[in-house]
Amino acid sequence: MSSPDFSPVTVIGGGIAGATSAIALSRHGFPVTLIDEQPVAGGQIFRAPSPYARKIVPPNHEFSGGDTLRQKLAASNVDVRFSTRVWGLSPTLMLDLLGPDGINQLPAATLVVANGATERFLPFQGWTTPRIIGLAGASILMRNGGTLPGQSVVVAGSGPLLFSVAHQVLELGGRVVAIVDAGHRSDWLRLGAMLSLDPARLTQATSWMLRLKKAGIPIHHRAHISEAQETGTGLRLTVTEMDHPERRHVYATEAAACGYGLKPSTLITRTAGVQHRHDPVGGYLEPVTDTAGRTSRPDLYVTGDAAGIRGMAVARLRGLITAHAIAHDRGVISRDTYEALTRVPLRQRRRLEAVSRQMLPLMNAGSAIPAHLQDETIVCRCERVKAATLRSAIQAGAEDLNQLKAWTRCGMGPCQGRMCEDSARGLLAAACGKTPEEAGSFTARMPFFPLPLTAVTGDFTYSDIPLPKAAPL
Amino acid sequence: MGNKMPPVTFTFLNSTIEGVEGEPVAAALRRAGITELGRSGVDGTPRSAFCFMGSCQECRVRIDGTVAYACKAPVLPNMTVTPYVQS
Amino acid sequence: MTQALHTRPDVFDTVVVGAGVMGATTALFLARAGQKVALIDREDMFRAASGVNAGTLTLHMTRAQLIPHAIRGREMWLDSANWLGEDVGALATPGLSMAFTEAEEELLRQRARVRQEMGAPIEVLSAKETIRIEPGINPTLRAAAYCALDGHIPTYRVGGAYARALRQAGVTIIENSPVEGISPATGGGYEVRITGRAHPVRGHRIVLSTGAWLEKMLGWLGYDIPIRCLINQLVVTETLPPVMRSVLSIANGLLSLKQFANGSVLIGGGWQGEGNIHQGGTRVIPENLRGNVRLAQHVVPRLNEAQILRVWLGLESETPDAMPLIGALTPDEDAFVVGCIHSGFTSGPYMGRLLAERILGSDPDLGAFDPTRFSSLPATGTRP
Ligand SMILES: Cc1cc2nc3c(=O)[nH]c(=O)nc-3n(C[C@H](O)[C@H](O)[C@H](O)COP(=O)(O)OP(=O)(O)OC[C@H]3O[C@@H](n4cnc5c(N)ncnc54)[C@H](O)[C@@H]3O)c2cc1C
Ligand code: FES
Numbered sequence: 001m002s003s004p005d006f007s008p009v010t011v012i013g014g015g016i017a018g019a020t021s022a023i024a025l026s027r028h029g030f031p032v033t034l035i036d037e038q039p040v041a042g043g044q045i046f047r048a049p050s051p052y053a054r055k056i057v058p059p060n061h062e063f064s065g066g067d068t069l070r071q072k073l074a075a076s077n078v079d080v081r082f083s084t085r086v087w088g089l090s091p092t093l094m095l096d097l098l099g100p101d102g103i104n105q106l107p108a109a110t111l112v113v114a115n116g117a118t119e120r121f122l123p124f125q126g127w128t129t130p131r132i133i134g135l136a137g138a139s140i141l142m143r144n145g146g147t148l149p150g151q152s153v154v155v156a157g158s159g160p161l162l163f164s165v166a167h168q169v170l171e172l173g174g175r176v177v178a179i180v181d182a183g184h185r186s187d188w189l190r191l192g193a194m195l196s197l198d199p200a201r202l203t204q205a206t207s208w209m210l211r212l213k214k215a216g217i218p219i220h221h222r223a224h225i226s227e228a229q230e231t232g233t234g235l236r237l238t239v240t241e242m243d244h245p246e247r248r249h250v251y252a253t254e255a256a257a258c259g260y261g262l263k264p265s266t267l268i269t270r271t272a273g274v275q276h277r278h279d280p281v282g283g284y285l286e287p288v289t290d291t292a293g294r295t296s297r298p299d300l301y302v303t304g305d306a307a308g309i310r311g312m313a314v315a316r317l318r319g320l321i322t323a324h325a326i327a328h329d330r331g332v333i334s335r336d337t338y339e340a341l342t343r344v345p346l347r348q349r350r351r352l353e354a355v356s357r358q359m360l361p362l363m364n365a366g367s368a369i370p371a372h373l374q375d376e377t378i379v380c381r382c383e384r385v386k387a388a389t390l391r392s393a394i395q396a397g398a399e400d401l402n403q404l405k406a407w408t409r410c411g412m413g414p415c416q417g418r419m420c421e422d423s424a425r426g427l428l429a430a431a432c433g434k435t436p437e438e439a440g441s442f443t444a445r446m447p448f449f450p451l452p453l454t455a456v457t458g459d460f461t462y463s464d465i466p467l468p469k470a471a472p473l
Numbered sequence: 474m475g476n477k478m479p480p481v482t483f484t485f486l487n488s489t490i491e492g493v494e495g496e497p498v499a500a501a502l503r504r505a506g507i508t509e510l511g512r513s514g515v516d517g518t519p520r521s522a523f524c525f526m527g528s529c530q531e532c533r534v535r536i537d538g539t540v541a542y543a544c545k546a547p548v549l550p551n552m553t554v555t556p557y558v559q560s
Numbered sequence: 561m562t563q564a565l566h567t568r569p570d571v572f573d574t575v576v577v578g579a580g581v582m583g584a585t586t587a588l589f590l591a592r593a594g595q596k597v598a599l600i601d602r603e604d605m606f607r608a609a610s611g612v613n614a615g616t617l618t619l620h621m622t623r624a625q626l627i628p629h630a631i632r633g634r635e636m637w638l639d640s641a642n643w644l645g646e647d648v649g650a651l652a653t654p655g656l657s658m659a660f661t662e663a664e665e666e667l668l669r670q671r672a673r674v675r676q677e678m679g680a681p682i683e684v685l686s687a688k689e690t691i692r693i694e695p696g697i698n699p700t701l702r703a704a705a706y707c708a709l710d711g712h713i714p715t716y717r718v719g720g721a722y723a724r725a726l727r728q729a730g731v732t733i734i735e736n737s738p739v740e741g742i743s744p745a746t747g748g749g750y751e752v753r754i755t756g757r758a759h760p761v762r763g764h765r766i767v768l769s770t771g772a773w774l775e776k777m778l779g780w781l782g783y784d785i786p787i788r789c790l791i792n793q794l795v796v797t798e799t800l801p802p803v804m805r806s807v808l809s810i811a812n813g814l815l816s817l818k819q820f821a822n823g824s825v826l827i828g829g830g831w832q833g834e835g836n837i838h839q840g841g842t843r844v845i846p847e848n849l850r851g852n853v854r855l856a857q858h859v860v861p862r863l864n865e866a867q868i869l870r871v872w873l874g875l876e877s878e879t880p881d882a883m884p885l886i887g888a889l890t891p892d893e894d895a896f897v898v899g900c901i902h903s904g905f906t907s908g909p910y911m912g913r914l915l916a917e918r919i920l921g922s923d924p925d926l927g928a929f930d931p932t933r934f935s936s937l938p939a940t941g942t943r944p
Binding site: 402458467 | 567604606607611621623624659667674687700716717719723724727733798811812813814830831832841844845846847849850851853854855857858863865866868869870871872882902
């Protein structure tokens with residue numbers, strides 16, 4: 001074993017995976033810095049509830065799990081930088097940060113990217129009205145904000161979050177008008193059959209389903225919201241069956257929550273230049289990693305959902321395994337110790353992952369929707385670019401996602417294409433007969449989110465500006 | 474924190490809004506029936522908190538003049554919230 | 561879009577390598593004159609400098625000697641509906657170049673004088689007069705040079721417009737095709753070899769218009785011209801209520817500032833990033849980002865309300881004398897070059913058209929741009 005290398009490790013993301021990894025790395029003796037944009041650790045699922053939510057929302061596993069994680073982190077030697085967001089990085093892993101004191105830089109010798117997932121959205125006519133909110137967003141608003149999106153809610157999209165959100169609406173005393181799922185009923189039954197591998201999930205799922213059934217909520221499978229109209233007091237939603245477009249259902253509701261599953265957040269890994277691949281089952285781009293989160297760069301590891309969507313239970317195990325792998329790669333622990341430490345987590349993980357993988361096709365059940373968007377539908381929310389504009393640019397020869405962006409501004413707005421990339425890619429691929437991989441991905445640009453100009457300029461006087469030599473005459 | 478949560482107030486445009494100190498501004502506004510946080514700079518249609526994850530950028534407002542995310546920024550007593558005006 | 565191989569003629573009249581504004585305009589006018597033209601690019605067209613530049617149509621920043629060309633280029637942009645086939649949204653505005661210190665004022669007057677002599681309608685205004693024109697400017701300024709002929713163009717709209725025009729003119733567009741070699745063909749003309757393709761593209765004549773990548777290609781034809789690659793930083797903000805109408809710059813040329821019709825403000829001026837054209841990959845230098853943005857905020861204080869939406873770097877090429885390369889590379893007049901033109905987006909359409917006219921037999925004055933000025937013609941070119 002070569003002499004151990006205890007140089008510092010930087011972890012981006014204080015969710016389950018990142019925080020677990022940071023604590024374990026610190027126990028191995030590494031100086032660890034953990035960066036997260038939220039004010040405390042917890043990430044998406046262990047997000048700290050607001051004071052109001054703590055009172056309103058019934059106690060649950062996510063609150064207690066998050067509290068435990070935060071306590072463990074506080075008791076560790078990890079140097080935490082909260083309310084700090086990574087807005088860029090260089091090929092040498094110099095991180096650009098925006099924190100409470102403005103912008104600054106932090107060099108990372110070894111980087112663990114654990115920045116989790118973002119939700120996949122697919123558009124429909126009228127989806128920009130304020131009464132419509134993302135599905136994960138609805139969950140955060142209710143679970144962590146104790147607040148209903150509306151007194152009555154249509155829950156739509158795909159994946160297991162549908163049932164979680166519906167359950168949360170009921171829990172807060174709201175009415176679920178309907179559940180609209182892009183997935184096949186048979187895929188759910190297949191998933192149900194596997195849940196015995198994950199008893200915790202099985203219990204949860206059973207109790208949700210019973211409650212939803214008791215409430216008599218209509219559930220449409222292989223269906224999607226095709227149009228939303230603002231009525232002044234609420235929404236008039238049209239639900240269309242995907243295999244029988246002539247079959248429509250109309251609902252009146254105060255609000256709707258809609259989202260099509262999760263995908264890894266890849267802005268950071270793409271900018272760092274690690275290899276990525278398109279996962280055809282998940283329908284998303286993910287960094288290429290081994291079981292321990294190693295990437296094509298020896299100084300960069302990816303863990304948790306950022307390396308592919310597998311859910312919260314797996315996230316903890318992944319974070320742990322990645323930490324042990326770094327300790328091993330740095331000569332801090334031997335191969336034998338590594339194997340001893342990871343034997344149980346790897347076994348648990350294999351079992352849980354079998355279930356998680358079964359969820360991917362359910363999350364990706366809306367993949368055919370972008371091909372059939374109506375011309376008038378807004379695809380890019382920021383720049384308000386419609387499907388018709390994209391189609392005419394494609395006809396003029398924009399056959400790659402970045403060229404399409406350059407010609408139409410789709411994806412050029414403040415969200416960096418996070419909201420429209422999936423639908424623009426799907427529309428382009430369908431129109432040119434390409435695979436999603438061939439259609440491409442938006443090139444990640446810095447800053448990853450809009451930066452207040454004054455955060456960059458700070459206080460200065462004219463003579464502080466280092467003016468370069470004048471341009472030639 | 475005890476179980477008592479004395480409400481605090483803040484202003485959004487011309488209305489006084491009641492909320493709980495520390496909760497996201499967008500949650501307090503929604504309970505007060507306010508979903509529209511501003512207008513699109515491109516076509517003038519209403520914008521609102523959509524993703525609640527810091528991705529969509531549509532919930533941005535100004536709090537005492539400084540741009541902030543309503544889905545994240547905590548309610549503080551007597552603050553002034555105004556729309557983030559795009560051209 | 562890349563057309564199928566079998567629809568191409570065996571030998572093109574002209575093969576243009578490099579589909580930015582220079583190459584695309586040359587190709588367009590050659591095709592309209594009846595030539596069979598192929599236009600090749602390593603990526604999609606208009607993705608390098610011509611797709612990422614600041615879109616300033618300025619005479620303040622253009623090299624003084626190129627002012628006549630810039631004036632003509634600017635006119636073409638404003639008239640794009642007529643020659644390109646669609647209005648790309650170019651906007652005529654005045655341009656103001658400012659001085660905040662005594663030294664800058666001196667530089668300002670000197671630069672204004674040289675430009676006036678070259679035909680730019682520039683006059684120097686007092687601070688008071690300037691603020692009457694642009695009330696948002698920092699009142700501590702000393703003087704400004706006012707030019708009636710300035711403006712800007714939303715760069716992103718240009719690529720699509722060219723694609724439609726080229727296709728209509730019958731140009732064969734070959735994208736995502738890096739050229740890896742050019743050699744004379746037996747029986748005349750050239751063979752242009754593309755990475756990953758079995759068959760070369762053949763042409764009686766070639767035009768090199770590969771911008772920052774010209775150095776290597778000129779080398780294939782026996783020229784050894786060191787070409788410097790600038791890595792220019794640009795910053796764009798989110799939309800803001802109107803804060804300026806004119807294109808703003810400062811005396812030393814290191815700022816360009818404008819607000820587009822949609823309200824976003826573009827901050828440029830040639831501050832440098834880091835990078836290497838051969839290895840690819842560029843990176844923002846934080847001090848240069850801060851410097852550039854501070855300068856902008858100093859000039860228009862209300863930018864303190866702005867949010868930075870994007871920062872990017874674009875490659876620009878420059879010859880040892882900072883003057884363009886436009887003209888024939890061989891005595892047989894079957895190889896040409898067009899590129900390295902300072903503020904080339906402004907004059908691009910005009911320069912491309914000039915080269916097309918030259919190839920088609922007329923004799924525009926291109927003397928100052930002669931590519932052979934750095935060395936004598938390579939011994940009878942590359943003809944075997
Ligand atoms: C609403 C919702 C419901 C879900 N429901 C379930 C469920 O019921 N069951 C289940 O198993 N899984 C569920 N998931 C998935 C589950 O949340 C994840 O599998 C798990 O939490 C992943 O953990 P993570 O640590 O990889 O990512 P995260 O928890 O997302 O942590 C990533 C962290 O990175 C931070 N970050 C991101 N970018 C930056 C940046 N540029 N700078 C600084 N910090 C940054 C974020 O703030 C976040 O704290 C759900 C997800 C969501 C969003
Ligand atoms: S709601 Fe999307 S960023 Fe706040």
